[in-house]
Amino acid sequence: MFRPSFKPKSGSGSAAFGPVSEVEIGTFLSFQESGKWTAEDARNHLDGNDAPYAFDQVYADLILIGGGGPGTVNRDYSSGIFGGFPGSVVRRRILLSEIFTEADSELMILIGIGGRKYDAEGGTTIVETYDAAFKPIFRLTAFGGSAGANVQVLSDPNIGLAMQSFLHETAAILGYRGHDLSSFVRTFGYRNIYIPGPVGFNNVDGPGIGGSVLPTHQSSGGDYPYRSPGGDSNCFSPSVRHGGVPEVEAMPIPALQKDGEDADPTVFDSFGAGGGVGEYDPSNPNYSGVGGQGGRGGGGGGACFFNGTDTEFQAVAGQLEPGHGGNGEFRIRLFVLRSAS
Numbered sequence: 439m440f441r442p443s444f445k446p447k448s449g450s451g452s453a454a455f456g457p458v459s460e461v462e463i464g465t466f467l468s469f470q471e472s473g474k475w476t477a478e479d480a481r482n483h484l485d486g487n488d489a490p491y492a493f494d495q496v497y498a499d500l501i502l503i504g505g506g507g508p509g510t511v512n513r514d515y516s517s518g519i520f521g522g523f524p525g526s527v528v529r530r531r532i533l534l535s536e537i538f539t540e541a542d543s544e545l546m547i548l549i550g551i552g553g554r555k556y557d558a559e560g561g562t563t564i565v566e567t568y569d570a571a572f573k574p575i576f577r578l579t580a581f582g583g584s585a586g587a588n589v590q591v592l593s594d595p596n597i598g599l600a601m602q603s604f605l606h607e608t609a610a611i612l613g614y615r616g617h618d619l620s621s622f623v624r625t626f627g628y629r630n631i632y633i634p635g636p637v638g639f640n641n642v643d644g645p646g647i648g649g650s651v652l653p654t655h656q657s658s659g660g661d662y663p664y665r666s667p668g669g670d671s672n673c674f675s676p677s678v679r680h681g682g683v684p685e686v687e688a689m690p691i692p693a694l695q696k697d698g699e700d701a702d703p704t705v706f707d708s709f710g711a712g713g714g715v716g717e718y719d720p721s722n723p724n725y726s727g728v729g730g731q732g733g734r735g736g737g738g739g740g741a742c743f744f745n746g747t748d749t750e751f752q753a754v755a756g757q758l759e760p761g762h763g764g765n766g767e768f769r770i771r772l773f774v775l776r777s778a779s
Contacts, residue, residue, distance in 0.1 A: 505560030506763025520586030521648020525736030552763030645736035668712030682714030701735030710737030729761025
């Protein structure tokens with residue numbers, strides 16, 4: 439019969455004094471689909487790695503990543519055609535005994551799915567345990583990323599930019615550390631002034647944002663959109679994952695090059711990158727009409743730019759797809775603290 443230990447074993451419960459180091463127990467666990475992780479699973483993981491510790495001696499380092507938001511499809515780039523925001527990241531360190539309070543405790547895991555439609559947000563990633571009365575004992579939530587902007591508001595530059603700025607502020611509260619792309623879009627009458635490029639908008643602490651289409655004014659006298667790549671994830675880390683490139687070359691680019699890279703499966707704090715800008719041009723069948731996908735681990739989906747007339751856009755708008763947001767993820771790293779002496 440399974441009997442997990444919730445109390446320190448004799449002689450092993452004293453606190454460490456002086457310098458301590460973390461000793462990781464096995465490799466970290468990654469959950470990419472909804473399910474559960476039980477007290478028995480945790481005990482088996484410890485025993486399988488020759489770690490006969492009690493649950494109140496073992497720390498769990500938890501990372502939750504919400505699903506990424508999708509990009510937007512449009513042809514009018516004067517107000518920006520924005521990629522989806524990345525999913526938020528929540529990280530906690532707690533004792534296993536705070537997650538599993540009973541021998542039959544189960545940690546329920548809900549993985550947030552990346553947003554698929556124009557105005558759909560990425561799904562929320564939730565982990566929680568319940569008591570016998572189904573009352574939550576422990577709960578953590580990582581919200582999904584917002585869509586670049588609702589397609590219905592993009593016809594008005596002022597409303598579209600205000601919406602994008604608001605979404606950026608919301609994402610910043612949830613941990614996004616990238617530029618507010620609406621600040622790169624400035625209107626002068628009905629035209630746009632020059633925006634220097636390239637515009638970098640990588641995320642320092644988490645998943646990358648989806649690639650966007652921003653207005654530029656070239657010195658040659660023509661007005662051309664600037665198609666940005668997807669944002670890199672965790673760009674100050676050696677484990678940086680790269681965003682997808684825009685689909686603007688004369689020949690089709692490989693799908694994976696347009697998509698943001700998935701999180702590195704060997705690195706605990708790695709995240710998905712943003713998808714690049716997709717393109718549809720009625721005169722060029724090489725373009726797919728699909729935005730780049732956000733990388734798994736919360737990357738935002740790339741925008742899709744229709745490079746044609748209003749009439750042509752209305753005829754095929756329903757066939758075009760913004761880049762889907764990358765699905766969320768949940769990771770657990772177990773460790774104990776050991777005195778250096």
